[in-house]
Amino acid sequence: MFFPILRVLDLEGFLELSYVPANNWETRESRPMNVYAIWPYGDFWRCELHCTIKYGESFRITSGSLDPEMLKTGICLFYPTVQKLKSKLNVLPSTPYWHSNIPEWRCTSGFYNDKAQTSYQSEIFPLPSKASMLTFHPFIQFNEIKNYLLVINVIREPNVLSHKIDLFNSVNLEWHGSAPINTNSASIVDLDSFGFTREELPLFLSQEMAGIPFGLGIAKDGSMLSLEHTHPPASLVLFGNRNEIQSKIKKIWLQRLGKSK
DSSP, rough: BBOOOOOBBBBBBEEEEEOOOSSSSSSSOOEEEEEEEEEEEEEEEEEEEEEOOOOEEEEEEEEGOOOOOOOOOOTEEEEEEESHHHHSESSSSOOOOOOBBBTTOOOEEEEEOOOEEEEEEEEOOOOSSOOOOEEEEOOOOOOSEEEEEEEEOOSOOOOOOEEEEEEETTTTTEEEEEEEEEETEEEEEEGGGTTTTTTTTTEEEESSSOOEEEEHHHHHHSOOEEEEEOOOOGGGGOOOOHHHHHHHHHHHHHHHTOOOO
């Protein structure tokens, strides 16, 4: 599990971390932790000790306090560990020191400007390097709001690879266009340039890359920020094989769109 800080457009990002377990039976860890900042840098991950944190402590990191190089792709990861990490890593570390499942260990990330702030529960596990993403997007706002699609991707390897996302109207399956999105990045797509109307439910498809999709809304005068992400169909399944059901739903929509896996 990693904890991301983001920076996109002209918004500053923040990350709030607490060394407070989500329950008292899944993790017994209470040793002081080294908190490392990790970001993609060419063919490797750069790794730098940011601070140490003791059991029960909390702190807030802002993008403005970091070297801009650390947020060159829009995302920098923070990782707590008792180990000392090298300054260059070929893959992300995989030993979880803060972990729980009932519920999951949480952190808070978000954006702010001089008038507003928005956030979400932002812990992230690395995604498969070869995967796909299909999601519906009911979050476009109208009137004095600028609308963006934010796609967050983290894989274990450090490569920043460019792929594309296709945008459709899910009602009549009309293709509205495509936009670039990248691995190990926070990618931004200007949704207003694709001309979706109030009667359309946008559908987004990437056959080359998985990601966590968000609707990012910004009032034109900066007085409001909103950040909402969709959940995969499997999150709505209570019984049975959740991944298999999600695969079937995705297959149905790929067939409707004339696409293949």
